[in-house]
Amino acid sequence: MSENKEHALHIVSPRIYVIIFALLLVGTAITIWASYVDLGVLNPIIALGIACSKATLVVLFFMHVKYATKLTKLTIFAGLFLFMALVGMTLSDYISRAWGSW
């Protein structure tokens, strides 16, 4: 029984959880700080960059994806891909509308 279970899931040690937790807090602090600094176009990029890396940490460690099967990883990748397609392809219409007709 217990053998089965260990095969199915990799138990992440609390130490890693604490480290990730700390990283997330640091990330939050940096985003708030960065928003007060004028970096021009970099501002939204940094904000989203930090958000993405925080989300990645959560997905990889809190949600155990680092230790998950290829199928789970593929599933997540497919979802993200389609999410990007929805956002990207819709935005492409809006952005190219501003170019005028031809």
Place this chain on the structure above:
Amino acid sequence: MDHISPAIWQFLVKWMTNFALFPPEASTIAPQMDALLFFMVLVSLIGLTIVVLLITAFSILYSKRRHPVAAQIEGSTLLEATWTIIPLGLFLVMFVWGALIYFRVFTPPANAMNIYVVGKQWMWKAEHPGGQHEINALHVPAGRAVQLTMISQDVFHSFSIPAFRVKREAIPGRYTTVWFQATTPGTYHLFCTQYCGTAHSAMVGDIVVLTPEDYRKWLAESTSGASLAQNGERLFASLSCAACHNTRPDARGPSLANVYGAKLALTSGQSVTVDDAYLREAILNPSEHITQGYAPIMPTYQGQISEEGIIALIEYIKNLNSDYRIQQTTNTTDMLPESVGKAAPAGQKPAVQAPAAQGTVKQ
């Protein structure tokens, strides 16, 4: 035909005389569109025939009676590649050909005459530059490129002329354009093809194509007195646009003479070409479209001008070809009855601000 009842007979005659498989071709784009359409019909017929023939032939040749034992075949890469690549190639030809026609339908020639169309539940209003208004009808000359600048007051409508093979949605909040050049005089259907509510199917009209002479005659007969630009001028005056957009050296707004078609540099750093869409935006959302060198003081006119009013203003601005014209408008502003009351307390100066401006600019 005495054994058929006369009523049915008449019915049949009516049907058969009205029966058509293809709409008339009455514009320059129609034959081009039809060429592609025929090509596609041909390809489809060939494709369908191949499939049906194969199915029939196989059904006969390999029915259980004739062919009791099936031969197990895995597939054939060569065959599969064939029916992947050939359809793909044909579809790509259609794509390119179709895109070319799409370009043509939605790229008006520079010399096209412009007619404004406003769609609303449930009628089409056409506004000619000469001041002719039409409802559910559109008179156009044959042999001349006509551009329609369209907008909807409420929901999505779609301006469809099957005989011209053109169709474009009139959408709320934004101009769309389509153009055509009619070839054959006659009367053709105009449909609203985008479902727009209860009387959608009553939002139909006639497109009347006239010979150039008849068209001139029609224009002269149906004018309403003031041209669109004159209406615009009146509106320009009554909204006190000239208070800022005048020709004085200390004017607070840019001069609008010859602005149409010009390239403007905006405070946002963008540079834009002034067209109908830009003018409409600049009237309704001026703060996001401030010309470089001017303060963002223009108030929004959202909710104060109807779509027809905006069209009249645009037509007026289009026709402003000299500072002198603006000066004329400025002069008449003071004489208009509605501006007298407003101008009076301000003393010497003409009306400074449009009424809507007061809430915003003073703060």
Place this chain on the structure above:
Amino acid sequence: MSDTIVSLPDQSTARIPKMNYLSKENGLLSWLLTGDHKRIGILYLISITFFFFIGGALAGLIRLELLTPQSDLMATDTYNKVFTMHGVVMIFLFLVPSVPATLGNFFLPMMIGAKDLALPKVNLLSWYLYMIGGILVLVTMITGGVDTGWTFTTPLSTHYVNTNVLSTGLAVFIAGFSSIFTGLNFIVTIHKMRAPGMTWFRLPLFVWAHYAASILMVLGTPVLAIAIVLLALERTIGIGVFDPAKGGDPLLFQHLFWFYSHPAVYIMILPGMGVISDVISTFSRKRVFGYTAVAFSSVAIAVFGFFVWAHHMFIMGVSNYAVLVFSLLTMLVAVPSAIKIFNWTFTLYKGSITFETPMLYAFGFMGLFTIGGLTGVFLGTSGTDIHLTETYFIVAHFHFVMVGGMLMAFLSGIHFWWPKMTGRMYPEKISQLAAVVTFIGFNFTFFPQFILGTLGMPRRYASYPAEFQILNVFSTAGATILGVGYLLPVLYLTWSLKYGAIAGDNPWQATGLEWQTQSPPLTENFVEMPIMDHEAYDYEWLERKNLEKQKEVASVG
């Protein structure tokens, strides 16, 4: 040699197995609380048929109204409500769940050798959600209907109509979740529940098609859900996201709506394609020509299907550049369908073909779907789309795909698997007649509409110029024939429940795992876990197996 492959058991001794999923438990509650995918499939079949006939009756009203140019049978707003309800019922309550929720539910686990779907309770939940959605639609219909068109175009639906938009939206939202749960269940089941030896490339193509359709359901439907939520907020509070007066863009709604509703077309057609693959293979006694190509073309349709949605908006003011991109991608998604058609055709080559009812419906499907698919290219080509969109051409096109394609496939599948589901055969002669009547009626109804569309007759018109009448009369006349064609199966299939010949395990001598067990099957589907030791559609394996069985019987005897 006989012309059919029916191998019925000796009728004097034959009987329906005593233990089966139908006889296991009795009473209404045993059905309403069941976790058995087969029973849920039957529940779906009954409810879907019910909604199909509601939608069909509405279609009948539409055709009657269009018999004459004037709007004389009903007022225009009534007509608008009728076609809106027809669309909503047929799309969300019939076409989307038709094959997946009935045949898919019933046979997908059996085909992969599983005892049930991975999440039986979720499966039952999805039926309940479907029913709640359906009942809400009925309530909407009774309390005044809705007249936005099934596309709910903003700002018409948010600010300009005062009919029951919200309850319809809620119904679609709920029915959408039913479809999400069905799709989710299928994907998990296909990944995790396959029997030993059932590798991906031994799956029947029916399963592949359902896998592709499920991906679309799971990933597309939530976007529709959020579009409906925003629409409801816009209508109730006026949040302005779709309101041009507040700076919103009404086209955004259509982007979100079609992001689901274009893939929804593939949700509807892909499972039908799965049925056709199985049926054609079985009745030509031959492995599907180019199995991998057909399997991958399903997946390709699912993937590309997501990137073509804006072709519904070519003339609505999307950017010209977007039109180019979406038109090109539309051409790419047309290719896999062409591949499938040719592969099915070549499956017949050197087969040993019989013409039972499912096969007739499949032939009908191939002809009509070819027309429907090719006319789709007319609409995907940006140039011709200008002339043909929003006319009866588009109506004819999607009815060829949905009714000529999907419904034919559904009927084909129902006849094909009827013996397995009920243990009894349907009457062959009358059902062949029904198939032919349906085919003729269908063409009569919808082919004239292509011409009408080319002539420019707009869709959703209650009245139309008089010169379009003759074609409309043809169409209405055809609809009457079509109606008869659809009523017949209901009658004789019900009849066959009691009087049909007993079918036996495998009357078609088909190779799928579902045919290797008793009919109707046990609640657990299989007595012992099946082990897949052959390729899909391996008729030689089946012959060997039958020979062995005969030998066994002989040696025992």
Place this chain on the structure above:
Amino acid sequence: MSDNSAIADGVLENAHDEHPAHLRHHFHDVEQQADASNFAMWLFLLTEVMFFGGLFTAYLIYRNWYYPAFVSASHQLSIPLGGFNTLLLITSSFTMAMGVWCAETRRKSGLVLCLILTFILGLGFLGIKSIEYSEKIEKHHVPGFHYSLNSFLDPDSDAAAKAAGDKPLPLDVARHTELYFSLYFAMTGMHALHMIIGIGILGFMIFRASAGAYTGGHITFVENFGLYWHFVDIIWIFLFPLLYLISRH
């Protein structure tokens, strides 16, 4: 790709020996069952991603179009409150992760404690969110009929706008702040709805966990709920910079 079916017959035997109570009849073994429900949960989260995808699309379009209005409107949100909420949610994610660990290692009291902490942190998040909402309601920043542009036309009358040093917006720009608040309420509202559902399930889980339901080796439910809770956290990780931190300089 996990080919479970292949492994299946190998484990079939020992699974049959024990036959744990929570093994549903249609699965071969516990592992297959856990795998399937885990995979199902991931698929469900994908639908959630697409659900929020529509909102993010709308947000990005309008932020692009009406950037100045979005900046001013975002100044109406309080970074201390939003930041504190982020802290709460991240902490709750951490406690949830620890909860799953406790369940994995069969520590009943630890699990109950973690779940209770998560529950409290979640409630705290909602509490602060409701403070923020009520402030918006007071200022008439809820889109719709009563929407008021005062804070943007006359920033001096508004503490938050004044503190951010906002200049008065012209009417046509200010009007578009309504779209910002529409998206703000739609996005945070949908997020809060997910939180409420999550907290409801948490309550149920605390009850079951104290009865020892999840520390007997069958932890799928806790695990799946953990995934859900982390997902809600991730949504907030994106909402926070997008809505609160557009531009503060």
